[in-house]
Amino acid sequence: MATRSFPALPNFTPRKFTFPHLxxxxxxxxxxxxxxxxxxxxxFPSSAINAExxxxxxGGHGTTFEQLGDDCVIKMGLEEGSTANMMLPxxxxxxxKPKMWHxxxxxxxxxxxxxxxxxxxxIQGGVSMDVKCVADSGLIEWSPVSWELHDVRGSSDKFIQVxxxxxxxxxxxxxKYLVTLEEDLISSELIITNSTTSFIKLKGSIMSHLTVSxxxxxxxxxxxxxxxxxxxxxxxxxxxxxEDLTKEKNSSAFIKSLARNGFDLLFDVxxxxxxxxxxxxxxxxxxxSSNFAQMNEKFSRIYTSTPxxxxxxxxxxxxxxxIQRNGFEELYIFSPGSDHDWYGKYAFVCVGPCALxxxxxxxxxxxxxxxxxxxxxxx
Numbered sequence: 442m443a444t445r446s447f448p449a450l451p452n453f454t455p456r457k458f459t460f461p462h463l464x465x466x467x468x469x470x471x472x473x474x475x476x477x478x479x480x481x482x483x484x485f486p487s488s489a490i491n492a493e494x495x496x497x498x499x500g501g502h503g504t505t506f507e508q509l510g511d512d513c514v515i516k517m518g519l520e521e522g523s524t525a526n527m528m529l530p531x532x533x534x535x536x537x538k539p540k541m542w543h544x545x546x547x548x549x550x551x552x553x554x555x556x557x558x559x560x561x562x563x564i565q566g567g568v569s570m571d572v573k574c575v576a577d578s579g580l581i582e583w584s585p586v587s588w589e590l591h592d593v594r595g596s597s598d599k600f601i602q603v604x605x606x607x608x609x610x611x612x613x614x615x616x617k618y619l620v621t622l623e624e625d626l627i628s629s630e631l632i633i634t635n636s637t638t639s640f641i642k643l644k645g646s647i648m649s650h651l652t653v654s655x656x657x658x659x660x661x662x663x664x665x666x667x668x669x670x671x672x673x674x675x676x677x678x679x680x681x682x683x684e685d686l687t688k689e690k691n692s693s694a695f696i697k698s699l700a701r702n703g704f705d706l707l708f709d710v711x712x713x714x715x716x717x718x719x720x721x722x723x724x725x726x727x728x729x730s731s732n733f734a735q736m737n738e739k740f741s742r743i744y745t746s747t748p749x750x751x752x753x754x755x756x757x758x759x760x761x762x763x764i765q766r767n768g769f770e771e772l773y774i775f776s777p778g779s780d781h782d783w784y785g786k787y788a789f790v791c792v793g794p795c796a797l798x799x800x801x802x803x804x805x806x807x808x809x810x811x812x813x814x815x816x817x818x819x820x
Contacts, residue, residue: 489511489512490508490529491508491513492506492507492508492514495513495515495590499590499592501593502593502594502596502597503518503519503595504516504517504518504593509528512529512530512531513528513529514527514528514529514535515590517601517622518597519598519600519601519622519623519624521540522539522540522546523537523538523546523817524538524546525538525622527603527620528564529588529605530587530588530589531569531586531587531588532570532585532605533567533568533569534550534567534569534629535550535552536552537549537568537815539625539627539817540817540820541817541819541820542820547760547819548652549652549762549815549817550567550649550650550652551566551650551651551652551789552565552567552650553565553786564678565678565680566650566678566679566680567649567650568629568648568813568815569647569648569676569678570585570618570629570645570647571584571645571676571677571678572584572585572631572633572643572644572645572646573643573644574609574633574635574642574643574803575641575642575644576640576642577640577641583609584645585616585618586607589606590604590605591604591605591617595621600621600623601622602619602621602622603620603621604617605618605619605620606618612636613637614633614634614637614641616631616632616633617631617632617634618630618631618632624820625816625817625818625820626814626816627814629647629813630810630811632808632810633803633809633810634807635803635804635805635806637805640802640803640804640805641802641803642800642801643796643803644796644800645796646769646793646794646795646797647794647811647813648674648676648791648793648795649764649791649792649815650678650789650790650791651762651791651792651815652788652789653736653753653757653789653790654757654758654783654784654788655779655783656735656738656776656777656790657735657737657783658757658758659735659737659753659754659756659757659790660733661733661734661752661753661774662733662734662752663748664729664731664732664734664744664748665730665732667728667744667746667747667772668726668727668728668729669726669727669729669742669744670726670727670798671740671742672797673741674743674775679791680777680787680789680791682777729744736776736790737776737778737779738776738778740774740775740778741775742773742774742775743773743795743797743798744773745770747772749765749766750763750764750814751763751764752764752818753790753792762816762817763814763815763816763817763818764815765813765814766794766811766813766814767794767811767812767813768794768801768809768810768812769794769795769801769811770799771794771795771796771799772792772793772794773792773794773797774792775790775792776791777789793813794813796811
């Protein structure tokens with residue numbers, strides 16, 4: 442399959458604004474915990490985000506801002522019809538609706554909105570940036586979990602780009618997150634700058650929950666001959682079927698993650714015989730045998746050698762998505778299988794470029810870029 446080249450965006454001079462303290466709207470709504478496990482308050486800004494302020498400073502360019510409790514929704518819309526929504530300060534993309542061949546729009550991103558036993562709202566799924574940076578010395582461990590809006594570029598007739606920034610304590614490391622909406626794609630690009638004097642190991646993923654009619658009608662095209670391991674990876678936003686959630690809560694990785702207040706990326710090697718109905722082959726590399734692989738069986742895989750792009754086809758909705766990666770060498774794919782209701786809350790496939798088996802090494806003063814492009818070929 443030929444690799445699709447994505448045009449470079451023009452250079453812009455960024456502008457940075459500091460959000461004022463807005464304690465007067467702190468208690469206007471409930472605290473929204475956007476994960477199955479509530480994150481510690483200390484990891485997030487101490488004041489609410491003011492959507493009116495953001496509208497004044499960053500409005501236009503095809504974007505609007507809407508208050509949601511202490512958080513904010515960035516709404517992007519192009520004149521040709523494609524739209525996308527993103528949450529601040531979490532940086533979670535909750536919606537992408539590209540224009541289709543029939544003239545309408547179809548939701549590509551799968552999310553679940555629910556309440557926990559305390560009445561707090563949880564949002565799971567979407568497209569999330571989930572990475573961890575650890576120094577070789579072990580003295581530095583940081584994850585960009587809270588993002589500040591840095592700039593909005595473009596225009597509604599061409600493209601819209603939102604730039605978010607997150608910095609580590611003492612500003613030793615910086616992460617930039619660029620989300621770009623174009624007529625036929627949405628891109629998520631991560632840029633990590635290491636300003637420390639140590640080598641940094643970067644581990645994590647850009648994890649996307651893509652909605653499908655049913656796994657029985659969904660196929661991954663273009664992965665034949667790719668090597669993979671049967672392993673499980675999950676982020677704070679992962680949608681996990683009930684039978685797997687119970688098993689995950691009993692795992693040591695889950696308990697350790699709670700001790701870190703959800704700060705770490707969950708990564709565990711599961712007993713595939715118990716959890717996925719396959720022979721236990723822990724640590725054994727396998728090879729994808731089909732170039733048109735049906736996603737009806739439950740599986741969780743990390744591919745170590747794949748083309749830079751492949752296609753996900755959903756015959757039920759007559760829709761397809763091309764997933765392309767840059768910078769990341771590995772690819773994660775999870776299917777909950779066909780044991781759930783069609784068009785239900787578990788009708789999704791989770792995909793994303795990652796660095797989970799082999800971390801990315803970043804030297805002192807170095808900069809690294811990684812990206813995922815979700816391309817819509819259905820126009």
